[in-house]
Amino acid sequence: xxxxxxxxxxxxxxxxxxxxxxxxxxxxxxxxxxxxxxxxxxxxxxxxxxxxxxxxxxxxxxxxxxxxxxxxxxxxxxxxxxxxxxxxxxxxxxxxxxxxxxxxxxxxxxxxxxxxxxxxxxxxxxxxxxxxxxxxxxxxxxxxxxxxxxxxxxxxxxxxxxxxxxxxxxxxxxxxxxxxxxxxxxxxxxxxxxxxxxxxxxxxxxxxxxxxxxxxxxxxxxxxxxxxxxxxxxxxxxxxxxxxxxxxxxxxxxxxxxxxxxxxxxxxxxxxxxxxxxxxxxxxxxxxxxxxxxxxxxxxxxxxxxxxxxxxxxxxxxxxxxxxxxxxxxxxxxxxxxxxxxxxxxxxxxxxxxxxxxxxx
Numbered sequence: 001x002x003x004x005x006x007x008x009x010x011x012x013x014x015x016x017x018x019x020x021x022x023x024x025x026x027x028x029x030x031x032x033x034x035x036x037x038x039x040x041x042x043x044x045x046x047x048x049x050x051x052x053x054x055x056x057x058x059x060x061x062x063x064x065x066x067x068x069x070x071x072x073x074x075x076x077x078x079x080x081x082x083x084x085x086x087x088x089x090x091x092x093x094x095x096x097x098x099x100x101x102x103x104x105x106x107x108x109x110x111x112x113x114x115x116x117x118x119x120x121x122x123x124x125x126x127x128x129x130x131x132x133x134x135x136x137x138x139x140x141x142x143x144x145x146x147x148x149x150x151x152x153x154x155x156x157x158x159x160x161x162x163x164x165x166x167x168x169x170x171x172x173x174x175x176x177x178x179x180x181x182x183x184x185x186x187x188x189x190x191x192x193x194x195x196x197x198x199x200x201x202x203x204x205x206x207x208x209x210x211x212x213x214x215x216x217x218x219x220x221x222x223x224x225x226x227x228x229x230x231x232x233x234x235x236x237x238x239x240x241x242x243x244x245x246x247x248x249x250x251x252x253x254x255x256x257x258x259x260x261x262x263x264x265x266x267x268x269x270x271x272x273x274x275x276x277x278x279x280x281x282x283x284x285x286x287x288x289x290x291x292x293x294x295x296x297x298x299x300x301x302x303x304x305x306x307x308x309x310x311x312x313x314x315x316x317x318x319x320x321x322x323x324x325x326x327x328x329x330x331x332x333x334x335x336x337x338x339x340x341x342x343x344x345x346x347x348x349x350x351x352x353x354x355x356x357x358x359x360x361x
Contacts, residue, residue: 021341022071032072033337035065040320041333066312072341073315078353079344080130080318083325086357087128091151092282093121094173094290095161097137100313116317117141120290120328124282126359127328129293131317133310139163146170152280154287157270174273176210177286182263183207189259202250203260206267209243217285225281232278240275243267293324326358 021029038044044052046062046069053060087093100116114135122128134141139160146153146164154173155161165172186203216235220228247268254261267274277283319337326336340356347353 019345021075021345022068025068025071027068029338029341032068032341033334035068036072036319036337037323037334039069040316040323041327069319070309070311070315073311073318075344076318076322076340078347079340079356080321082350082353083128083321083357084130086126087119087121087130088146088149090122092154093119093146093149093151094154094284094287095119095142095145096156096287096290097141097158100133114313115141116313117145118290118293119145120293126357127325129324129328130321131324133313133317135310143167152276152283154284154290156287157266171276172273173276173283174270175287176213176274176277177288177291179263179267179270179274180207180210180214182266183210183260186259186263202254203263205246206243206260206263209239209246212239213285223281227281229278229281232281237278240278244271247271293328322358329359331358 021027021032035046035049038049039046046065049065050060050062095117097115097117099113114133115137117132117134118129119132120127120129132141132145137160139162142161142164146168149168149170151170152173153161153165153170154175156175156178161172164170183203183206187201187207190201190203192201192204213236216231216239220231223231247264251264251268254264256262256265277285322337322340323333326333336358343356344353347356
């Protein structure tokens, strides 16, 4: 591992010294990429990286690495902007959000929670995953992030997306994974002692009907969108119609505050959104493709515990977005970041920046 570029670059007077990713810094592109990937992919906090390097007789304070990550987040911002424009130009997007604690945040205590928002979309051959830090979970955040977006928006049942969907006339797309999870929780809460009791449970009946929808999706996964649409119309829609009738029959008699009542009421409230996926073969039955990029962030968050500053949180959003986008397009994140940190500082035009988009590598 090459930790530093030489303090004095050995080059003749006829050669221009290479552009540094961070001006006046000793960090090479490879070093920055290594620290970022170790932190965001391997969930290795900076203080642990400092300990590892110390065993190699490399004394690199975590405060220095933290400054590097913040400045790296600034370096990649032009590329993030281009990726966001591409994301908003496509007509299908999924969103989710998760908690993040920021210690030094103006106007908030160190124990308060902020949010990291994730957006996933782009054409099938250009998968894009971007993160955005915000101190709140208010409806104003998706309004800001989706200001120029038109089309389908897939989310969980959080009402904070309703206003932007109304403003932009977006088509809301629900998440059957959330509905399935609630019926599964209801079944576990009932604790059936025998197989016969389990089969007789309304929670089990609802869960089985949803599982039938997923069985169809597994078969339709390899089909082209139009073929997938036809299969859903022929096989999924009748199951959904039966499930709707089943809900209408049992909702009036199930206590709304019970686990089963909550599961049934969630499906009832979300029903128009839960039906949307059958309208277009490009759409997904659930929001798992967007929730999956949140899960490793949660693992990272458990190791980091918090972000020290707003600048650090914003840098994490930018770098983590580039890494997740690279991996979604089957690109090695270390090699990609090293390339970005090498070439982006040299970029002089929009074309130069676009050439660094991860699905063009």
